[in-house]
Amino acid sequence: MNVLLVEDEHHTAQMLQEIIESDKDFIVIKTLDSIAETVLYLAKYGQNIDLIFLDIHLSDGHSFEIFRHIDISIPIVFCTAYDEYALNAIKNNGIEYILKPFEDEEILNALHKFKQLAGRFKKQMNFEIPAETHKMPVYQESFLARQKDRTIVVLTENIAMFAIEDDIVYLYTFDRKRYPVFKNIEYIANVCDPHIFFRINRQMLINRNAIVTIQPYFNRKVILELKVKSENQPIVSRLKVSAFKEWLEGGK
The missing domain is CATH 3.40.50.2300 (Response regulator)
Known part of the structure; x- marks a missing residue:
């Protein structure tokens, strides 16, 4: 909601x-x-x-x-x-x-x-959702990103994470490339498959396949080791730690 x-x-x-x-x-x-x-x-x-x-x-x-x-x-x-x-x-x-x-x-x-x-x-109100509306959600399969003076297409499956850095949203690919994207993080979080991506804090949306280890951090937070390196540390906010662990164990 x-x-x-x-x-x-x-x-x-x-x-x-x-x-x-x-x-x-x-x-x-x-x-x-x-x-x-x-x-x-x-x-x-x-x-x-x-x-x-x-x-x-x-x-x-x-x-x-x-x-x-x-x-x-x-x-x-x-x-x-x-x-x-x-x-x-x-x-x-x-x-x-x-x-x-x-x-x-x-x-x-x-x-x-x-x-x-x-x-x-x-x-x-006796509200009922018609049976025909029970469809599997469709998630975005690719994103447009900037590369110098041109626009490129990056497949969502190749994206390890999205991160806000200096008020700009960047995507990081598994082959360790970084590109600015045209959307805000709220939009991206809504169109990415929640089984694959988790918003660990206000700045980062992480692909489960990018996670290597989870380590304790201060104030009951956890910090992640990822397959890619970003400018900011991937720290799971305190109130999201339980949901994050459940998400990791849940899979598809």
Whole structure:
């Protein structure tokens, strides 16, 4: 499920994204930090959002201003340092009101609550997926990459990992070549086979066939030895370690 994160504190936004994406059912597809950006984004892409995590005090005012500019029917988890806005939050699609500083468990409980509410709504609507829509998903078989002044095609099966370096996404091939690609990491994570690729942190998406060893790292993280070398260390974030190990053992 797609999550929009609206938070003007960079560190808090990073922490929230890590916690949210530790639940494999959710992915943060965009992080915004202002009312103006949020109104414009929802006007264009609101139909693609399932859940919003919304701070109340943003860089350009109170986030309740957003509701004056655009109609929103998306469930919202309000996450703020102030406790006086709870009633207003409930009136504006709020399904949970979390006070900062928050615990990981509070965020995960909010996600669980959303899934329960979504499940009940579907049941009440007698929602059924037609049999003909039960098809195997189709994943991207190749990516376009830059090589000097030309564009080349790289088969997905030949890609060992994708990594963000200096705000640019690069793909690394098993023959130890590196190319910048035209897509962002969120898009790439959605179109790659999840049995083959795992997003170990915000910056890296790893092919299981590129992994050589797993070693303990500080703060309950793990670090990987890969068949290719990148500029940044391939460290599995703390909240993803259990899911990562299950993924490795699961196979296809």
